[in-house]
Amino acid sequence: xxxxxxxxxxxxxxxxxxxxxxxxxxxxxxxxxxxxxxxxxxxxxxxxxxxxxxxxxxxxxxxxxxxxxxxxxxxxxxxxxxxxxxxxxxxxxxxxxxxxxxxxxxxxxxxxxxxxxxxxxxxxxxxxxxxxxxxxxxxxxxxxxxxxxxxxxxxxxxxxxxxxxxxxxxxxxxxxxxxxxxxxxxxxxxxxxxxxxxxxxxxxxxxxxxxxxxxxxxxxxxxxxxxxxxxxxxxxxxxxxxxxxxxxxxxxxxxxx
Amino acid sequence: xxxxxxxxxxxxxxxxxxxxxxxxxxxxxxxxxxxxxxxxxxxxxxxxxxxxxxxxxxxxxxxxxxxxxxxxxxxxxxxxxxxxxxxxxxxxxxxxxxxxxxxxxxxxxxxxxxxxxxxxxxxxxxxxxxxxxxxxxxxxxxxxxxxxxxxxxxxxxxxxxxxxxxxxxxxxxxxxxxxxxxxxxxxxxxxxxxxxxxxxxxxxxxxxxxxxxxxxxx
Numbered sequence: 001x002x003x004x005x006x007x008x009x010x011x012x013x014x015x016x017x018x019x020x021x022x023x024x025x026x027x028x029x030x031x032x033x034x035x036x037x038x039x040x041x042x043x044x045x046x047x048x049x050x051x052x053x054x055x056x057x058x059x060x061x062x063x064x065x066x067x068x069x070x071x072x073x074x075x076x077x078x079x080x081x082x083x084x085x086x087x088x089x090x091x092x093x094x095x096x097x098x099x100x101x102x103x104x105x106x107x108x109x110x111x112x113x114x115x116x117x118x119x120x121x122x123x124x125x126x127x128x129x130x131x132x133x134x135x136x137x138x139x140x141x142x143x144x145x146x147x148x149x150x151x152x153x154x155x156x157x158x159x160x161x162x163x164x165x166x167x168x169x170x171x172x173x174x175x176x177x178x179x180x181x182x183x184x185x186x187x188x189x190x191x192x193x194x195x196x197x198x199x200x201x202x203x204x205x206x207x208x209x210x211x212x213x214x215x216x217x218x219x220x221x222x223x224x225x226x227x228x229x230x231x232x233x234x235x236x237x238x239x240x241x242x243x244x245x246x247x248x249x250x251x252x253x254x255x256x257x
Numbered sequence: 258x259x260x261x262x263x264x265x266x267x268x269x270x271x272x273x274x275x276x277x278x279x280x281x282x283x284x285x286x287x288x289x290x291x292x293x294x295x296x297x298x299x300x301x302x303x304x305x306x307x308x309x310x311x312x313x314x315x316x317x318x319x320x321x322x323x324x325x326x327x328x329x330x331x332x333x334x335x336x337x338x339x340x341x342x343x344x345x346x347x348x349x350x351x352x353x354x355x356x357x358x359x360x361x362x363x364x365x366x367x368x369x370x371x372x373x374x375x376x377x378x379x380x381x382x383x384x385x386x387x388x389x390x391x392x393x394x395x396x397x398x399x400x401x402x403x404x405x406x407x408x409x410x411x412x413x414x415x416x417x418x419x420x421x422x423x424x425x426x427x428x429x430x431x432x433x434x435x436x437x438x439x440x441x442x443x444x445x446x447x448x449x450x451x452x453x454x455x456x457x458x459x460x461x462x463x464x465x466x467x468x469x470x471x472x473x474x475x
Contacts, residue, residue, distance in 0.1 A: 017445045107442075121297035123443070130442045160383045161437060192439050193340035193381055218338055 007033065008041050012062065015051060021059040074126070077102060079202060079211045080111040082246045087114045087213065090239045094215050094232045096222070097122065099197075101137035102211040103145070104129060106156045108138035116217060133172055134161045136187035136199035137212040143179035144201040144209035150176065165190045184237055185212070186228060189219055196222040198233050200240035205248045213240050261412045261473060263361040268472060269325040270318050275464035277307035283460065290453040294440040298339050299453040306337035306345070323356030326370075340438060341454070344381060344391060348374040364412040371399045371419075382437055386426075389435040389447060394458035398423035416469040420462040427455040 014030055015022060024042065028035045042060055045051040049065035074080055083100045091098045097116040101108035107129035115122045132138030132153060142153050154169040166172050179185045187197040199214025215222065215232050222229050280287070280303045287300030310332040314325055330350025333342050352370040356362060362370070375395050384390040386397070401422030405415030430452035438454075440447040 017448070019448065121292065123292075123296055123439070125443065127444065128442045129444075161441065163379075163381045163383045165383070189343075191442070193343050194338065195340075195439075 004041065007031070007037070008045060011038065011041055011045065012050065012066075015060065015062050021054055021057060021061045023057075023059045027060070070127070074111055077111050078247065079243070083112050083202075083213060083243055086239045086243050086246075087112055090213070090215065090235055091115070091117055093235050096215045096217040096232065098213065099125065099137060099216055100202075100211060100213045101130070101135070101141065101199075103132065103138070103141050103209075106132060106153070108132050108135050108141060108212070110137075111211070130191055131157070131159055131161065133158050133167070134165045134187070134191040136185040136197035136214050136216075139172075139175060139179055139187065140185035140199040140201045140212040140214070141209040143176040143185065144203055144207065146208065161191050162189055162193050164188060184233060185214075186223070188223055188226075194219055198222060198228065198236050200237045202240055202243045202247065204244075210247065213243060261469075262363045264322065264363065264367070264412075264472065265361045266318065266320055266322045266325050268468060269322045269329075270314050271471065272464055272468040273307070273311055273314055273325075273329055275467050276461055277311040279460045279464055280304050280307045280457065287453050287457060290451055290456060293450040294435060294443070294447040294452075296339060296439060299341055299457065302337045302339050302341050303345070303457055306333045306342060309333075309336045321356070321358060321360050322362060323353040323358055326350070326353030326356065329353075340382075341457070344378055344454070345457075347381060348377045351377040364406060364415060367412070368399070368403055368406060371395075371402065375399055384437045387433065388437045389430045389433040389440065389452045389455070390437050391452075391454040391458045393430050393433075393452060394423040394426040394455040394462070397426040398458070398462050411473070412469045413466075413473045416462070416466040420459070420466040423455075423459040423462040427451060427459045430455045 010031055011027060014027060024035055024038050027042070028038045031038065042051060046053065046063070049063040051060050052063040053060055079102055080100060087098045087100055091114040095117060098114040099110050100112035101110050110125045110128045110130070113125045130138060132142055142150060154172055158167045158169070158172070160167050166175060184198060184200045189195060195216060196219040197214050197216040199212045201209040201212050203209050213236065215236055222232060284300040284304040287303060288297055291297050291299035310329040313328055313332050327350050330346045330348070330353060333349065334346030336342065337346065351373040355370050355373040356366070359366070375392070378384070378391055378395060382390060382392070384392045386393055398419040402415045402419035405418040410418065428451070431450065432448060434445060435441045435447040435452070
């Protein structure tokens with residue numbers, strides 16, 4: 001039984017791994033399973049609309065029920081629900097894109113993203129998992145966690161995403177200390193070249209971070225001449241404080257730490 | 258037409274003119290590639306940047322080649338958003354600096370310039386071959402160029418090999434999962450798409466090949 005659930009999960013992951021349509025034989029090969037086994041699992045997944053069969057090619061792809069589950073997952077995040085209006089106002093005030101993230105193991109998971117209000121083509125980053133140490137959201141969140149969690153994060157994987165990514169645990173520890181002193185985190189092209197982010201933690205009634213909210217945009221606009229844009233920073237900190245207050249009011253549900 | 262051993266500012270000007278023209282022609286294609294995995298701005302950014310850089314060169318075309326390359330690089334850094342401006346701009350600026358004021362350069366010196374460009378791109382982006390970036394086209398192109406020179410090719414032959422190798426590297430990015438840049442944390446959606454940076458880098462070598470051929474004459 002448990003094995004079947006695992007196998008079904010691995011089928012879903014395989015279908016979600018870039019090649020959007022796979023046949024039974026391809027799936028069986030990739031997973032090292034018998035075709036009959038894959039077929040049985042696929043039929044069960046298809047009944048629940050977790051996968052669907054492409055009428056033209058006869059191959060399988062992810063199904064519409066997953067979108068509903070994904071939305072249910074997002075809706076379950078108190079921080080996301082509470083952040084919608086705050087994030088809109090922050091984007092309007094700063095004329096930049098806004099992201100809200102929650103910690104997810106070694107990554108910061110983007111649970112809300114408001115586009116830069118300039119009508120340019122942008123890509124929705126909800127669902128993106130950014131290595132925590134390469135993101136202002138991730139660093140702001142990490143700085144306001146307990147010592148044991150910080151130790152775990154610093155001992156975990158710290159991949160280099162650009163030449164500017166901070167990858168030495170001791171350097172990161174110092175960065176986190178300064179974030180706690182200043183109350184905000186800066187990311188200067190540490191995840192993507194040309195892009196910067198200013199973020200502040202959203203904390204619960206104990207002062208621990210449940211996530212963070214931040215403004216992300218071109219480095220020349222957020223860090224002109226290498227200096228933090230004070231007006232944007234003030235707006236980010238204000239919104240993060242407001243959000244934290246909101247969450248403190250529903251402390252029974254703020255349980256994502 | 259000129260002496261292949263004495264490439265001057267005119268060579269740089271022609272190269273950048275070819276590049277700016279190609280980028281302009283392929284602007285929508287580059288943007289389309291980027292829309293699949295990046296921020297859908299590569300074509301627009303590169304077109305704006307190279308047009309501005311070329312305008313600057315056409316206005317002051319008479320300096321030594323290194324100065325011209327530095328001017329192109331600086332203009333790109335200042336006028337191109339996204340990752341492309343800093344990457345292309347800084348790399349081309351380093352090529353200019355590597356010339357150190359020389360009035361002319363030859364095929365061997367061009368190898369040094371190209372290596373300076375690769376070093377800079379890797380310093381900024383920390384990318385290796387296989388990460389689905391500019392490096393996937395740039396690195397094999399430089400290796401092929403050097404192999405060409407060592408086996409007795411002239412500038413035309415070596416740049417032709419470089420262009421072919423860049424193109425091969427570019428095509429090899431299609432099945433890869435990006436491990437650098439925005440595409441790296443957006444999940445698997447980069448798989449199946451050609452990398453826009455590797456594509457514009459291939460255009461850079463196509464422009465170089467044509468410029469070398471023109472320089473050699475019929």
